Amino acid sequence: MHIRKRVMVTGGAGFLGSHLCERLLDEGYDVLCVDNYYTGSKRNIAHLLGNPYFELCRHDITFPLYVEVDEIYNLACPASPIHYQNDPVQTTKVNVHGSINMLGLAKRIKAKILQASTSEVYGDPTVHPQPESYHGNVNCIGPRSCYDEGKRCAETLFFDYFRQHNLKIKVARIFNTYGPRMHLNDGRVVSNFIAQALQGKPLTIFGDGTQTRSFCYADDLVEGLIRLMQSPDDVTGPINLGKPDEFKILELAEKVIELTNSSSEIIFKPLPADDPQQRRPDITLAGKVLGWEPKIKLAEGLKKTIAYFEEVLRAL
Template identity: 60%
Template structure:
């Protein structure tokens, strides 16, 4: 299996093992064993690129990339982006997806979360500067905090609490965007910034604590579906395939894109509506229970994607009603593999 503990060794192996390496791009994906990163690796491996997947496996899962480990143009490197690294070989594209994205996970060690966003960005930007690589930052709709305008355009500065339980993630991502801007202006690094809105689909960790994971897993188990607040707060849900199309379009665009770009689905649903859809699709007997809304949990989140349409000719194609089917099937298979009985409709 293609597993290494150093990036230098991984890239040296790529040079040795591939006779056509000079004709291929080398693509570095941090957070590459995660929900999004692993499927991004899939796509670039299928394109014939040399793919270096970097992950510390704190929230990423080896099972997400197990099918790639024997591919000649794929290499997994267990490494934490908080720590600097250096390589001798060329790198053409870098996707920085390394950071826990679930509030439940990133609040476990908020200092570590902030360092992952900031130190990780600095280390990868420096690598991109040295290699003259193009680099994409996976930013977030959390940049906008609890927004006072809807939908949220990229020009909106946000309404963010810098002193709350979610601040480690929100402010870390904001600082990373600043670093991307400064490295571009000062060093000419070719940067891209994607502000990713709520994304769902296969390979989500059923235990990650995000709303789709929670609702689907609870419904499949027959447990109460936990809704925080009155259920009227809204989110916009983008299926993973649409999201990856957007990231790759942003990376491939020949335009000189200096601004962050929202990537998400503008379709807006209340938490109550999402729970109703999940219950109907799983035919679950679960009931909804309501608990107090956590501090700083935003009441509304909806992307303005006019810029993505204009610059990338991108917009999402998969409706929530359709994207939930493969998502539920994936979660049901995960639960069954662990000996859990699931709802009859799954």
């Protein structure tokens, strides 16, 4: 008889977490989704509730959790500036206390644990593109620090548990990811532009639009996370996961207007503090160690995301 591997996904009702839960179920895992719905939503995983191998637990990981699983994907944390700056102390707590709680659980039950880290650990980079060896250029007292430094501290904790307790760890540094189930009002550039274009509102660009980002579609990113979790134990990361194609923010705005057939205009506003000018992953390591590279082109991913947002806006 085939025994299903039990996997816990914290932040499993969030944008990326829900895609990961779905994929793990498709791959034959028994999935425990843990979320406190701070930014996650039951709507994201409602279609999974009838699956006998899917379990939902409402819990805040800044408090200990006692469960038995084989693997833990730690994705719990608000990831957009609007949400993580809304309660910065709680953002730091979920990264530090939450990581300690999940690492303690993994140590006790001898589970393998993956941390969803972020490209934000590189801050406003002075090296381009960013390889994993780059230590970053981060302001530790700015409005984004709760997230940037919180995630950096989480990485520290993961590697200290690895060295001190021989824990099986994996650390993924996730670059800009987009796709269906993004929050309508999360303030991220893809969701902002699509929502504005579909509602005939002006598309707001902060700065002059020459700053660049790289956009990875959710399905590609989830594939990278699963490959990292399944990689040999000596592959700890950190490993960059993202799409190296670089786009100017202005180019993205024009693409969204074209794909939504919108008559929206583009307006410019001042750039927020510590907003990085360039963000592009060097994914050489992911290619070499995981055999991973993103496949979905921006236009294809945007079309799927636009279709999702049309549905959400119709339901409002």
